[in-house]
Amino acid sequence: MSAPLLSIAGLRKAFGAVVACDGIDLDLAEGEVHALIGPNGAGKTTLIGQLAGEIRPDSGCIVFASRDITSLPVHARAARGLARSFQITSVLPGMSALDNVALAVQAHAGHSFRFWRPAGDEAAVREPAREALARVDLAQRMDIPAAALAHGEQRQLEIAMALASRPRLLLLDEPTAGMGAEDSARMVTLLESLRGDVTMLLVEHDMDTVFALAERISVLVSGRIIACDVPTAIRNHPEVRRAYLGEDDG
Numbered sequence: 001m002s003a004p005l006l007s008i009a010g011l012r013k014a015f016g017a018v019v020a021c022d023g024i025d026l027d028l029a030e031g032e033v034h035a036l037i038g039p040n041g042a043g044k045t046t047l048i049g050q051l052a053g054e055i056r057p058d059s060g061c062i063v064f065a066s067r068d069i070t071s072l073p074v075h076a077r078a079a080r081g082l083a084r085s086f087q088i089t090s091v092l093p094g095m096s097a098l099d100n101v102a103l104a105v106q107a108h109a110g111h112s113f114r115f116w117r118p119a120g121d122e123a124a125v126r127e128p129a130r131e132a133l134a135r136v137d138l139a140q141r142m143d144i145p146a147a148a149l150a151h152g153e154q155r156q157l158e159i160a161m162a163l164a165s166r167p168r169l170l171l172l173d174e175p176t177a178g179m180g181a182e183d184s185a186r187m188v189t190l191l192e193s194l195r196g197d198v199t200m201l202l203v204e205h206d207m208d209t210v211f212a213l214a215e216r217i218s219v220l221v222s223g224r225i226i227a228c229d230v231p232t233a234i235r236n237h238p239e240v241r242r243a244y245l246g247e248d249d250g
Contacts, residue, residue, distance in 0.1 A: 003066055005030040005199050006051075006169060011060035013046055020046040021057070022223035028169070028199055033191075035202045035214035043223040044203045048171050051201070052084045053077045065168065078108065081168035085158045085175060093147035097138055100146055101129035101160050108165040132160040136190055152183030156190060169199045176206050188212050211235070 004027035011024040020043040028034050036044050049055035051062060053074040061070045069077055091100050105125040133142050136156040141149065146157060155175060162170055175191065176184040188209055191200065195213075204210050210217060211231050218228040219240050227237050234240055 002030065004028055005032075005065060006201070007063040008051070009061050009063075011047070011050060011062065012058050013043075013050060013055060014058055019223050021050065024060070024220075024223075024225055026218060026225065026228070028201060030168075031196050031199055033195055033200045033202065033213050033215050035204060035210045035217045036220060037204065037207075037210055037217060038220035042220040044220055045173060047220070048084065048173050048201070048203055052082065052171055078165055078167075081166070082171070083162040083165050083167035083169070084171035085155075085162050085173060091146040091154055091157050091161070094145060096143050096145055097133060097149065097157050097160075098126070098129055098142040100157060101132050101164050102126060104161040104164040105129050105132075128164060129160075132164045133157075135163055135193075136160045137186075150183075152179055152186060155179070155183075155187060159190065163194075163198075167198055169201065170194070172200060172202045172204075174203060174205065176204065176209050184209060 006026075006028040008024055008026040011021050012019070013021040022043075024047060036047065038044055046055060050057050053069070053072060053076070057070065061068055063069070064077070064082060065080060067080070069080065069082075072080075092103070095103070102122075102125040105128045109125070130139065130142065133139050136159050138153060138156055138160060141153060146154060149157060159175070172191070176187050179187065184206060191202075191213055194200065200213075202210070202213060214231055216228060217231055217234040218225050219234065219237075220226075227234060227240050229237070
């Protein structure tokens with residue numbers, strides 16, 4: 001059996017007296033779509049921040065692609081194939097969709113922003129940017145300023161920016177946040193199209209999205225994973241139903 005792409009062992013992070021992550025163990029297989037659910041304040045975003053390198057854990061280790069990355073900074077993790085999207089859209093509103101993605105390509109290549117020129121003018125970054133936009137169904141909107149895109153399109157753009165680095169693991173923090181039913185369905189279709197090409201760890205509150213996409217689900221409550229299983233088992237897990245789904249055994 002091959003080694004997991006991502007392996008988390010004993011990960012702990014406290015903010016004063018508040019323990020956000022309390023000894024988390026989790027493995028993700030290459031190509032897996034794994035959802036992380038739990039109530040507000042459970043520690044989900046803190047865990048994603050530690051995986052991305054934005055938050056340093058107090059203890060534990062993170063192994064990605066058979067290498068310990070626990071102490072690596074964000075850019076070094078990105079260079080090894082780890083990318084993330086954010087709960088709040090992080091596109092640059094004054095730039096076109098193409099320039100947003102081209103900037104992400106340029107950043108991944110290690111170019112300095114001090115010498116920024118419109119990246120869309122350079123073939124070396126333009127073509128990968130066009131490919132990423134086509135992948136998220138925004139090819140016809142590439143010249144539109146990001147600020148003029150609908151909310152759902154901005155979230156698609158953010159996914160394109162993450163894909164521009166050709167990641168092996170994509171960390172998705174609330175990709176359907178603020179979306180209506182139509183945009184959410186479009187995002188599910190987009191993420192489904194990435195299945196098998198990139199491993200995904202999905203933090204999401206919308207249970208329809210979770211059960212539509214995830215092959216396995218981990219449930220985080222008060223900084224601890226209380227269950228990790230396939231969707232059907234999670235849906236019927238009595239402790240999960242009490243702690244998160246808001247249901248009683250009876």
